[in-house]
Amino acid sequence: MIKAMSTLYTLTMNTVGQFEQAVLVALVRLGADAYGRAILKDVQSRLDREVSAGAVYATLERLEAKGLVSSRLAPGTAIRGGRARRYFAPTAAGVQALNDAKRASDFLWRGLAWPLKVRI
Amino acid sequence: MARPCLAAEGAHMTDDQPSPPRLAQSLLRTLLRPMDTESIPGDLLEEYREVRLPSLRRMRADVWYVKHVLSMLWRAVWPFIVAVIALRIFSFLLPSGWNPSLVPAPGVSLLDALILLLAGFYGAQRTGRLSTSIVTAGTTSLFGFMTFLVYAAISIPSLLLAPLQKPFIFVIMSVLLGIAIFFGIALGLLGGTVGQRLFRAERETRLT
Numbered sequence: 001m002i003k004a005m006s007t008l009y010t011l012t013m014n015t016v017g018q019f020e021q022a023v024l025v026a027l028v029r030l031g032a033d034a035y036g037r038a039i040l041k042d043v044q045s046r047l048d049r050e051v052s053a054g055a056v057y058a059t060l061e062r063l064e065a066k067g068l069v070s071s072r073l074a075p076g077t078a079i080r081g082g083r084a085r086r087y088f089a090p091t092a093a094g095v096q097a098l099n100d101a102k103r104a105s106d107f108l109w110r111g112l113a114w115p116l117k118v119r120i
Numbered sequence: 121m122a123r124p125c126l127a128a129e130g131a132h133m134t135d136d137q138p139s140p141p142r143l144a145q146s147l148l149r150t151l152l153r154p155m156d157t158e159s160i161p162g163d164l165l166e167e168y169r170e171v172r173l174p175s176l177r178r179m180r181a182d183v184w185y186v187k188h189v190l191s192m193l194w195r196a197v198w199p200f201i202v203a204v205i206a207l208r209i210f211s212f213l214l215p216s217g218w219n220p221s222l223v224p225a226p227g228v229s230l231l232d233a234l235i236l237l238l239a240g241f242y243g244a245q246r247t248g249r250l251s252t253s254i255v256t257a258g259t260t261s262l263f264g265f266m267t268f269l270v271y272a273a274i275s276i277p278s279l280l281l282a283p284l285q286k287p288f289i290f291v292i293m294s295v296l297l298g299i300a301i302f303f304g305i306a307l308g309l310l311g312g313t314v315g316q317r318l319f320r321a322e323r324e325t326r327l328t
Contacts, residue, residue, distance in 0.1 A: 036163035054191030057160055061153075076162050079137070079169050083162025 016068070016097050022047055023059045024098045027069065027090050035074075035085045036060075060088060068094035138178070140168055140185035148189045150251045151196050164188055196252075197259045200239040204264040207231050212271055226268040227261060227300040236260060236304050240311030248319035250312045257308020258301055265300040269293075 016024065026042040027034045036057065044051045063069040070091050076083040090098065139145070148161055164185060172181040204227075211219060211229075219229045239260045240253035273280050283289040 036159060037167050040163070040167075052191030053160070053164060053188040054193075054195040057156070057192065058195045073159065076158070077166070080162035080166045081137075081139075083165065084158040085162060086156070086159035 016063075016101055019043075019055065020059055020063060020068075021098065021101050023056060023063065024068065024090055024094055027088055027094075028098070032087070034089065035087045039088065063094065064088075066093075067091060068097050137169055138173060140165065141182055144182075144186045144189045147255065148192060150249065150255050151189075151192050151247070153247050160192075193255070193259065196243065196246075197239065197256050197263075200235055200242075200256065200260040201263045203235045204232065204260055205267050207235065208264065208267040208271065223299065223303075225296050225299045227264040228303050232261075232264060232303070233307055235264075236307035237311035239304075240308030241315040242311075243308070244312035244315030245318050246315075248316055250309060250316060253308040253312025253315065254305050257304045257311065261300050261304025261308075262297075264304075265297055 022043050023039060026039045026046065030038050030042060036053075039060070040051060040053055040056045043056055060069060060071075064071060068091055069088050071086050071088045073084045073086055076085055145161060148164070149157055152160055168181055168185050172184050176184065207219070207229075219231045221229045236257045240257040243252035243254075243256035244250055246252065283293070
């Protein structure tokens, strides 16, 4: 019991928030095409709601500060007025954090049948 | 090393396609860290030109762009706006005197000054620009004043109609708003000066 609680505590303390997970998952899914606009669209479609650019860029900035994401600049296209694109990729620590988040979620749900039945 | 080359490349490209409102573009540039001043406006411009303009009318596409720029502004100022609203609520609940006014006008108190200093400091420390301090502190000050107006309208509903009966009240309110915004900008600049120095110091440390 204590071991299980300790594992759960360790896993939950190291996990990233739900929105951070959505952004990290978008980076994994988009691979080499993960730049701001593509990430915003992917997160919007996955969460099935309108997401503001401010929320996504702030999250990317936070993840980069935590060392979970790295970025590089690449030349822009004419439609962007030649402005550079910033491509993002999860670091090894980012992938680890994502794995930990998934493990923590699975751990929480262990032993429960899903979907839960409502007892009235 | 790559950034200056890319910036120069971008600057030389001719750009005669429709663009979002200039004011919104300037506001966006003001809020961004130097490393993001190309990529984030580029992302929004790409979406604006490739998707929003063809599917929406020009005005709605502009609204879409402005909405996203405001979301960036909100991200930069929300802690200070929350602080100033909390301060206003406490000011109404607690007996007067705990937060002395510096001038007989709303939003010009000692704790307001502290919040505005922090807003200015944070803005410049993040981007290295005093213009960011002006925007963050000015916006915070504006919200502080609006909170005061909302409270006044709730507590004395007849105040809502007063400006219609006596238009001179509009002049008084404009002067009070002007004082609050001037106060915000002045303290934002003060905090921003310190923040800018720290930004430079941090950048130099990174370079060395």
